[in-house]
Amino acid sequence: MSASDVPRAGRAGTAGTRQAGRLRLDLLGIYLNDHLAGATVGTNRARYLARATRGTPTGEALEPVAREIAQDRRSLLDIMARLGVPARQYKVLAGRAAELAGRLKSNGSLVRRSPLTTVVELELLRLGVEGKAAGWRTLRPLAETDERLDPRQLDQLLERAERQLRTLEELRFRRSQEVFRGLG
DSSP states (O other): OOGGGSOOOOOOSSSSOOOOOOOOHHHHHHHHHHHHHHHHHHHHHHHHHHHHTTTSHHHHHHHHHHHHHHHHHHHHHHHHHHHTOOOOHHHHHHHHHHHHHHTTSOOSOSSSOOHHHHHHHHHHHHHHHHHHHHHHHHHHHHTTTOTTSOHHHHHHHHHHHHHHHHHHHHHHHHHHHHHHTTOO
């Protein structure tokens, strides 16, 4: 789904000006903090994977994606601040702990990085970016009636997430074929 496919709510006001709607900030705050926890996991995982694959074609392609994922997390924090939604540190810490625990998974190799690890991590990153895109798609219609949300920013974030998804899928597919065909 592209940014242009996102359903748009009717415009508030007679001259097309937006007015702050009655958002359920209690529920939206929980939702955004859950996305912040996920963004924390994704940011840390993307940086880790980019470092682990540095010097390879995968690493070269992941470097800019990792930077963008970190920027997207900062954008989420900015959106939360504009909405007056505080970041819940316990969720951020839980996200960090989950990402670190995820590094302990069994990968068929105890001492060094298994070729399978990169495949699984690319799949996890792809799932995280899809979740992030769903969050932007959720916020986009709200931007039509709440001036604290910037529709253009959300469109750009969604387009960037879609580009990240394409890159991650290309990398995932290529690496999975290399690993399972014994080429790398």
